[in-house]
Amino acid sequence: MTDPFPTRIAFDDALAILARVAADRRLESVRQPLSRAHGAVLAADLVAGLPLPGFDNSAMDGYALRAAEINAAGAAGLRLAGEQFAGPSHGLVLGAGECTRITTGAPMPAGADAVLIKEDAREADGRVVATTTVAPGAHVRRAGEDVAVGDRVLQAGDVLTPARLSLAAALGHDGLEVHRRPTVAVFTTGDELRPPGQPLAPGEIHDSNRVLLQTLLMAEGLEPVAWPVLPDDPERMRTALRDAAFSFDLVITCGGVSAGEKDHLPALLREQGEVYFWKVRMKPGMPVLFGRLGEALVLGLPGNPVSVLATFLTLGRGLLDALQGRTAPRPPLRAELLTPIAKPHARLEFMRGNLSCSDAGQLQVRPNPAVASHRLRGAADANALIRLPEGAADYAAGDRVEVLAFGGLGGL
Numbered sequence: 001m002t003d004p005f006p007t008r009i010a011f012d013d014a015l016a017i018l019a020r021v022a023a024d025r026r027l028e029s030v031r032q033p034l035s036r037a038h039g040a041v042l043a044a045d046l047v048a049g050l051p052l053p054g055f056d057n058s059a060m061d062g063y064a065l066r067a068a069e070i071n072a073a074g075a076a077g078l079r080l081a082g083e084q085f086a087g088p089s090h091g092l093v094l095g096a097g098e099c100t101r102i103t104t105g106a107p108m109p110a111g112a113d114a115v116l117i118k119e120d121a122r123e124a125d126g127r128v129v130a131t132t133t134v135a136p137g138a139h140v141r142r143a144g145e146d147v148a149v150g151d152r153v154l155q156a157g158d159v160l161t162p163a164r165l166s167l168a169a170a171l172g173h174d175g176l177e178v179h180r181r182p183t184v185a186v187f188t189t190g191d192e193l194r195p196p197g198q199p200l201a202p203g204e205i206h207d208s209n210r211v212l213l214q215t216l217l218m219a220e221g222l223e224p225v226a227w228p229v230l231p232d233d234p235e236r237m238r239t240a241l242r243d244a245a246f247s248f249d250l251v252i253t254c255g256g257v258s259a260g261e262k263d264h265l266p267a268l269l270r271e272q273g274e275v276y277f278w279k280v281r282m283k284p285g286m287p288v289l290f291g292r293l294g295e296a297l298v299l300g301l302p303g304n305p306v307s308v309l310a311t312f313l314t315l316g317r318g319l320l321d322a323l324q325g326r327t328a329p330r331p332p333l334r335a336e337l338l339t340p341i342a343k344p345h346a347r348l349e350f351m352r353g354n355l356s357c358s359d360a361g362q363l364q365v366r367p368n369p370a371v372a373s374h375r376l377r378g379a380a381d382a383n384a385l386i387r388l389p390e391g392a393a394d395y396a397a398g399d400r401v402e403v404l405a406f407g408g409l410g411g412l
């Protein structure tokens, strides 16, 4: 009997299914105060209702004046006729032959067209003499030169970075419409698992995937809820996952999705929900499962620790992005291989590696030789995934490969 859902699909097909399913379940928009909106996805365009700067002001501490007058005045200088600091405007108007003291950010007096910086001035007996020539417009920040009223400064789908939040604040907004963050339940499964901190009986291992998933999700700005470890028991698994599916947008599990006698999750979804795909032609992470239980989406990651990392960074983040309506993709980088890679298998591979930049500005990546999906140390030593396309191939040192940085660089 053929499977009633896509299986052993290509990685890009898996991404397309995730995006399609998520597009139908885009999370509603909510208003968030700016300080709670970092990393959230904007739900509506932001159009400037104010210009930035809001008024002509000084970029430096010194004297506001007319450039032509100070240049012509020579050693006689200009008369110091008041002062304007950053703060409430005194509405100063510059008379002929006058200048005013001014500080950075202070409104320019009417009539002034330049600022002479303190370091280039001599002040004595109420007069100011320039020790250099002043160009018209020098050190003046013009109203609206950064943002004009009506400019669309941010677009729906943009991820809110600190600089974007700061721009919204500068434009007078104390909150923004963003897509609600998904609520996520995390499950680790397996009779062999013991929490770190507890001694191990023969055959047991410490549950290392729990903190991996928790912190991967926290790095995305989410607040995951980790449930107690699930035993390899279909009834207990069914009950726990159904409970979670009532209260969370997304349930992420790890383990129990491959071909073993204790791998109950695919059957559970098939019977109680829906499977959107099971098994992707990728390495590591081939048995990854995506489906639905009740109203919750379920992403079943394979149990091997490096498979969890690779499937979360590539498929999991894609799903979170699509649920929140993020438009800009996380752009991959291209880097030069520092050592050769022999890839004997056909699956697309996400190999671990170390990304760096040469003195000449060339991105370079050194593959980690620990390629097996239980080699957690190799992942801990790495800072990026190297994406090697489908098909067996030999890569030489110097070849260009696509790289996804674990965090930060390239928007990843």
Ligand SMILES: Nc1nc2c(c(=O)[nH]1)N[C@H]1C(S)=C(S)[C@@H](COP(=O)(O)OP(=O)(O)OC[C@H]3O[C@@H](n4cnc5c(N)ncnc54)[C@H](O)[C@@H]3O)O[C@H]1N2
Binding pocket: 188, 189, 190, 192, 193, 205, 206, 207, 208, 209, 210, 254, 255, 256, 257, 258, 259, 260, 263, 284, 285, 286, 287, 301, 302, 303, 304, 305, 307, 373
């Ligand atoms: N006959 C087949 N066997 C396997 C296949 C297959 O296609 N046919 N796929 C292999 C691949 S590839 C992977 S990946 C794993 C995935 O297995 P599961 O997702 O079912 O996960 P488990 O069997 O439960 O565990 C796999 C491995 O990971 C360890 N593990 C599980 N959970 C944790 C945790 N929370 N912390 C640390 N380590 C964990 C577990 O002890 C196993 O060693 O299946 C292959 N087999």
Ligand code: MOO
Binding pocket: 282, 283, 284, 285, 286, 287, 302, 304, 306, 307, 373, 374
């Ligand atoms: O696909 Mo498994 O994740 O290679 O070990």
